[in-house]
Amino acid sequence: MLELTPEIRAALIEYLYGLADDELLVGHRASEWTGLAPILEADVALSSIAQDEMGHALVFYRLLEELGEGDPDDLAFARDAPDFRNAIFSELPRGDWAFTVVRQYLHDVAEQVRLEALADSAYEPLAQAARKILVEEKYHLIHDRSWVAKLGPATEESHQRMQAALDRAFPHALGLFEPTELEPVRVEADIAPPEEVLLKRWLDEVVPFLESATLQVPARREEQGWRLLVEPVYGGRRGEHTEYLETLLQAMQLVYRMEPGAKW
């Protein structure tokens, strides 16, 4: 069994915040479409995904609670922006429907490769959570892939919007794999694989698929591996965020913070 030394514990906590915060914010962004999506069927489907992502966030916040970090509602609704460890990718505004489906796709593939690896984590509660969530993620990917495959080639306008969405999303999505100082501790303790390994698996999956949907991806497969043609947008995992997160949290935490200690 894994022994939680103070260092390992800190590395684990940092990692769980990243997981939880990414899920919470992507779920929040998806829920901004509820009632407003382009067709009723799409509205209903994306609302389900939003709830799933929020539910996943809750699973990870509960793991943090078990490690003494506090109540999940306090973690989500009473923490300040600099304490969030999500990738900047996850806090970017909702955008149009193209950006929404592109981000959701890139996020869900990243989540899938990560959870598949975490299913074997030496930290058993995390391994269990990962196995449970993976089942739901399968449906998300069917949904996302279908939208990307359709809108990529459908019309000139849809193609342009999807390409613009990908151009904006891709460098930020790379930030999902931002390494942190404590990463070697996690790798050493078999809690989580190196980000570099996950990034490679992610690229193996997303690049060919996006290309098959007629989109250009700024990454090239070379003999020694993938070469990125854009700079990843890092900072989120260190607590450096954009004003978008500030604005999002002002809304999300407005009621909860109105009456400290009150129940809602």
Place this chain on the structure above:
Amino acid sequence: MTVQRYEEAYDDPHYEEKLAEFEARIARGEKIEPDDWMPPEYRRQLIRLIQQHANSELIGALPEGTWIPYAPTFKRKMALVAKVQDEVGHAQLLYRAAETLGKPREQMVEELLNGKSKWSNVFAYPAETWADVAIIAWLIDAAAIINQTIMATGSYAPYCRALKRIIYEESFHIKHGYEMIVTMVSGTKRQRDMVQEALNRWWEPIMMFFGPPDKLSVHTRTLQRWGVKPKTNDEQRQEFLSKYVPQIWELGLEIPDPNLRYDENLGRWVYTEPDWDIFFRVINGDGPMSKERIAVRRLAYEEGRWVREALESLAKRVLTQPEPTGIVA
């Protein structure tokens, strides 16, 4: 009786015969299916009713939807997304039920956006605070469920089937709304005040929700006989008051109507008559939020246009592709 009905009646030499048979079926408690014969006026009234119901679900998603980003706690946030999602799903179900009577969904959406088709008065008011969200989830859904439970005993089968599912889902909304109210009224003074103020704002719109009193309502008798509207507006309102006034009082909340009481002699609730001029103004598109709600829907519709065009273009491509031949599995 409309001109249209007379015209069709003249066209069909057996009209009176068919009508008698139709009314006999309904009197026996049989349900009407889309392909069955029905009087044109029955069809017209049902389309109007189901379409307005569908519109109300779709527009009704907005006042609460606005609060999704602000919902406190995981439980509330997920439940609110689920509730608004249900409403969008109900709109989808109901537009489909109306389509069985021969009116395409596109046309209904357009009529909603250009103000030709009505929707429930209650969604033309703002949800000012989080307590309004709770009042809506509890009392407006409660009012809706009373109305829908009655409508589900109606005569048009596809509408009844849709309503059955809707009622099932809305019973969860009421429970959730009630639980929110209980949590807040047993919370801080500020929370209790928020709930009371929200109730003050919503009481009159909720009283109006069931529609004008029977003496002002046209068509009621025929609609009742045909099982389009099995109970009158006043009967529905009384049912609501009997069920929910005691619950509201029990929570220590005050209902902002000094005349509201149950009259034992009359055997019914008496109350201050709402200002029906306001009601008619509101359902005709002049409520405090009527224009804004439609503007939001129209914006969403316009922003989604390219997506719908893309999907249509793909559907056409698939249709025009030659049949695959000679494919060996």
